[in-house]
Amino acid sequence: MNTAIPARTSTGADPVRAFRIGAYGFVVLGVGHLAFVAAKASATPTPEQRTADTAMRESTVTLLGLERTTFDVTHGMSIAMGLFVVACGLLMLAAVRQAPGLVRRRTAFGWVSLAASLTALGLALLLLPAPPIIILPVTSYAFALSLRRGAAD
Template structure:
C-alpha cells in the first residue's frame, strides 16, 4: 500500500492553470506594448505629438557622462519595460512547467507574481491607458485564484 499522499489543494482544482493564464497575460501585455510602440512610430504624428516630441528632444540631461534627451529616456524605458514584462511572463511559464509545485504549494513564487501584478495595476490605474487597465485585473485575479487553490505549505 502506498502511504504517500499527493499535496491536496484547498478547493481540489489545480492552481497551475490560472497561474499560466496570469503569466500569459504578462506576455500579451508586453508584446502588445511593443506592437503599440511600432504602430505609433510608423504613424503620422499629430501636431500636438510633434510639439511634445520636439520639447522632449530639446530637454537633455547628463547622467554618469551620458547625455540623453527626455524623449530617448522615455522611449528607452518604455521598450525595456515591455521586454522585461515579456521575459517575466516567459520565465513564469518555464518555471511552472518544470516545477509546478512552485504554484501547487503556496510559495513566494506565486505571492511575488500577485504583488507585481497588483502593483502594476495600481500604477496603470493612475498613469496608463486602457490596455493595461484591462489586462492587469485578469492577471491579478488569475494569480490570486492560483494562490487560493494552492495547498498551504
C-alpha cells in the same frame, strides 16, 4: 486490492492552470505594448505630438556621465518595459513548467507574481491607458486564484 482513495484532480481547481493564465497575461501585455510602440512610431504624428517630441528632444538628462534626450529616455524605458514584461511572463511559464510545485505549494514565487501584478494595476489605474487596466485585473485575479487553490507550505 488497493483501497486508497485517489486524489481529486480537477483541472479547473489546478493552481498551475490559473497561474499560467496570469503569466500569459503578462506576455500579452508586453507584446501588445511593443506592438503599440511600433505602430505609434510608424504613424504620422499630429502637430501636438510633433511639438511634444521636439520639446523632449531639446531637453536632456545626464546621469553617470551619459547625456540623453528626454525623448530617448522615455522611449527607451518604454521599449525595455515591454520586453521585460514579456520576459517575466515567459520566465514564469518556463519555471512553472519545470517546477509546478512552486505554484502548487503557495511559495514566494506566486506571491511575488501577485504583488507585481497588483502594483502594476495600481500604477495603470493612475497613469496608463485602457489596455493594461483591462489585462492586469485578469492577471491579478489569476495569480490570486492560483494562490487560493494552492496548498499551504
